Amino acid sequence: MNPLIQGLATIILGVGGCIGYFYASNLLLDKVLYPAKGPNIASNIRRANIIRPWLFIFPALLVLTVYLAYPVVGSAYRSLFNRSGDEFIALGNYVALLESPEFRRSFLNNALWAIFVPVMSVTAGLIAAQLSDTLKWGNIAKSLIFMPMAISFVGASLIWKFVYAVDSDIGLINAVLAGLFGAGPIDVIQIPFWNNFFLMFILVWIQTGFAMVILSAALRGIPEETIEAAILDGANPFQIFFRIKMPQIFSTIVVVWTTITVASLKIFDIVYAMTGGNFGTEILPSYMMSFMFRDDGRATSVALVIMIIVLPVMISNIRQAQKELR
């Protein structure tokens, strides 16, 4: 029970501390530093208002810097040193990576993930959104497809371990194979190359609900009149979908697509839980984890490779944000 009490104490302390910080710092600003009274009330208020945004944003900025911005820089730096961190080896770690066949395999597998998962999730999500919006029981269907979102990657892996199990009395796939085709049991997790897709499908299973929820909102946001006009123009449902609806929700599709791409580049848990990176299913994050605590130079250089792959998405995200601000 000790950690529970400790947890409770921290919640109170942390939350109290946060509120206390914001409250006290504001009070200090308004009552002590630049009180809103006296002869220079106007300039006091103006000065206080220049400082206040920084009070509000400071804690967030601090954790962002320490936990994200600094690590980007720190990792880049650390990746230039050897295993123990005392010898500068420039790009040595990266060269070693390029020469390592496991790295190449992880890289290619990761590329597969980054392509296959978004394609499948967005397609399935779009189909689910389109279907569920016109059905009476659509909301229940949506809720069920969205459900895996709540399940941890590890939990999801376990669920699918059951489905993929070799024993035809446990694994649904082998049961179907045996029941319908009389085929012998296969271990889908060990089929070279294709096993990757069985792992990826787990992530698709999780992410489809997310894609569906957002795309379905976007679909519903399409002005009804444009669709009615298309019906009057004689378009069939497929034409309406591909020529009228899709273009109008294109920007939303892009958002969903990039979000899922980033998620599939960062994924680690599924591979770790399903195969531990064996049978040729290694991906960069799990490859990196295999160096964690053993060779930080190598681990950080892998992390940086991941970062570099994500970079284009990041830049386009920033561009988008700046456009929105205008």
Place this chain on the structure above:
Amino acid sequence: MENIAGKKPALSWAKNVAMATMVLIWVIPTLGLLVSSFRDRDQISATGWWQAMLPVELTARARTGTEATPEGGLYRVEGVIFDDEEAQSYFSGTPGDISAFGIRGAEPTAYPAGTTADLGDGETLTVNADGSYVWITPEEPGNRGQRVYFAAESPPKLTLDNYRTVLSGDNMGRAFLNTLTVAIPATIIPILVAAFAAYSLAWMEFPIRGLLIAGIVGLLVVPIQLALVPVLNLHNEIGVGQSFVGIWLAHTGFGMPLAVYLLRNYMAGLPRDIIECARVDGATDFQIFTKIILPLSLPALASFAIFQFLWTWNDLLVAKVFLPSADEAKVMTVKIADDLLGSRGGDWGILAAAAFVSIAVPLGVFFSLQRFLVRGLLAGSVK
């Protein structure tokens, strides 16, 4: 759209089927896990979970009795095999007919019921379908009966044993508590910090505001793997080390970009007039924030809270790195991934129950608060 003239009913039929298929693919795996978690270990290995409601043919092990009656130089032992305690332990109710029996574990169903097995040296064993047996042996049995294996149908059996095992043994209860201890502070603290930042980014004017927003959006895609090594080193240096405090801070940091981004988008969408009106009414920024913005942003706050809670509850990576690897500090995901998937890899019932224990809370949260989750998601990505 439904009442457009001349619409083909066939199409809507196809739609229903397609949707149903998809829903089934999405639900069946979880359902399988749920059903399996309530099944008995022997039943799981005997039939698939989809047959959980049907009787299972089990192979049981038993010993005959030892009360022998001499009979022409031989000894005759009679009885009913189901009376044996070991045999009973296999069956949850009244067992069905015996279909076959055997005397060696390697061939448990070597002889059909009702036939007589020749054990050599004049020793024979007959087991009938109703469980009665006759064992004839040349030597006096002593205090150990003859080993018998037999196959009989057992009625379906659902139990809570797996859950009992998971929750009592193996520190799983402890892991559950640990997960809670990680998830709750790691949900509340980031929300508070992010809400203030989001307000200032949405409604206060200061020089590099645009730059900061862009920066935060950029950090949204930083893979946290990148942060693990440097942050852990930092934690070690400042004395936080691998501890709960460390993981709270880490989750706060890693969740911050999404929190600020979602909340800022939502707050920026609140009507400008209302905020200006409060300003004219004399409210300070702090008052505007607590009295106007926070109550109005409740949907977004709730949604992010759900998100962050699910994410911290479900997380494996951060927990593996920032918590000590000692067993009493493990959270459920680590426990399942490391211990159960490894050592208990074959014990499906336990695995299933463990998985369900770990996803029960998030699922509960998810289904009860789904509305908020969706609303917040939309505020973040559909403009």
Place this chain on the structure above:
Amino acid sequence: MANLSLKNVEKTYGGAVTVLEDIDLEIETGELIVFVGPSGCGKSTLLRMIAGLERITGGELEIDGTVVNDVPPAQRGIAMVFQSYALYPHMSVRDNMSFALKIAKMPKAEIDERVNRAAKILQLDAYLDRLPKALSGGQRQRVAIGRSIVRDPKVYLFDEPLSNLDASLRVATRIEIAQLKESMPDSTMIYVTHDQVEAMTLASRIVVLAGGGIAQVGTPLELYEKPENEFVAQFIGSPAMNLITGEVIQTGAETHVRTKDGGEAISTVPTLPEDLGKTVNIGVRPEDLVAISGDGPFLYHGKVNITEALGEVTILYFHPDAEGTDPVIAKLPGIHKSMRGVDVKLTADPDKVHIFEDGQSLLYRDRPRKRITAGVH
């Protein structure tokens, strides 16, 4: 309770876009000033600068003789009613009305008293515990007004407060505002509107804004009867004033202008000898035109193109003189049928005929000319 004075006030966005400049305006205690002008001319901007919601980038704003350019909104003693009402959706009507007072740490008893008094005036007593979403549009508007009343401000600011209401409710609320003003003769109010009727009926003075500046300030009747320039002449009144080009043929206390199509306009606007021969526009309101028969002198003569019989009046649209010019419009009392294609001669009372040279009325020839670039509504 307060007089406002704007001196050379200017608003520039990002150093490049100038929305308002050279705004000079004196507002006396107890006035109800209405800002009108075409959309986008800066009415809201000016109001928000007075409120302190928008920084003043040039010039000075004084309230009661103190420069308040840098005083935050809450300290200016103003209250504002927004077009969208801006009610706090999560607070009851009572909480909405008392929010500002609570922030000012007023004693509870006094808050209650003020809220109840305002609620009584605005007939909101029955709704005090409701949330805004459970109110009708008119009731919400009254809450928004009530919220400013309880603060007892020096200056009330209204930004198109009635534009979200339907036509009949708008009339009713307009009358309520007029009564409210009457019951608080000392309060100063500034009111932005698109609606001419609102402007004409409520205002003690109207400020016409156009093209980034003030086109004219005056009482409603001054603007109607003696517009300073063509812009104001055409902006006030509906349908807009007719402008007909002509040449001055006689000057003095009475001016004669010969129009292009042979008509002759007589105006009581005085002119100087040097004006003789100048090209000017004469302006006549449609409702001042009178149809005449016979061969006497006429001001305008043309073929009717369209008639709109509204019952109490009939509006005649004449064939335009040339491509792209505005048609002359006449508003005749009573019902006139089958006028299409008929030749009509029109004349007008010399008192009602305006003369504009280069856009500026000759009545105000000494006043500096306003640059008005924006088009007419």
